[in-house]
Amino acid sequence: MAFALFVxxxxxxxxxxxxxxxxxxxxxxxxxxxxxxIAFHATNCKYFKQLQPTLSAVADALDGRLQVGSVDGSRHGDLKTRFDVRRTPTVLFFHRGRMYPFKGPQTVEYMTEYASGLFLEIDRANPNFKRYFEIPPWKHAIEANESTLLTAPPSSPSSSSTRVVLTPSDIKSEL
Incomplete structure (x- = not known):
């Protein structure tokens, strides 16, 4: 019992x-x-609890090159919304400003290989299908720029221009 708690x-x-x-x-x-x-999970998610030792071992295997984080989506719903997480647990891989939804075996070997460059090979294997997404902006950055004003040029010299105001809720993600 003490060993299990230590692990x-x-x-x-x-x-x-x-x-x-x-x-x-x-x-x-x-x-x-x-x-x-980064693993998004619910507070008492048994699947995340089973995944924790694997994630920790991956972090150990790639020490210095990879960090591992977790987000309790039950408590931080705004992060789930920002990253379009719809179910838990969901694991996302972040590399140089890009977000890759992790799909694959949740084993130390595969996750280590994936983070070491397999994600790029998977991306190159099918150039017509983009497997990554740009990292969504932080909500406070959006709120600071509450709306964006777009002005379309007039269709003819005698007509007036059209103003369109977009708010953050109008902007949809590619996910």
Missing amino acids: SATSAARISPLTSASFDAVTKLDAPDTDWF
Whole structure:
């Protein structure tokens, strides 16, 4: 029993808990120094608990090149919305300003290989299908620029221009 508790505590120690307040400051995804696997989960998600030792082992295997984080989507719904997470657990891989939805076996070997460059090979294998997405902006950056004004030129010299105002809720993600 003590051994199981030790393993669980060690696994959790390699996974940085991320919150709405800390996410951007900790991950620095806008100017990344390292890649990230980030798992979105529910508070008592048994599947995430099973995945924790794997994520921790991947972080150990790629120490210095990969960080691992977790977001409790039950408590930080704004992050789920930002990254279009619809079910948990969902694992996303972040590399140089791009977000790759992780699909594949959740094993130490595969996840390590994926983070070491397999994600790029998968991307190149089918150039007609983009497997990554740009990282969505932080909600406070959007709120600071509450709306964007677009002005279409007049269709004829005698007509007036058309104004269109877009708010953040009007803008849809590619996901």
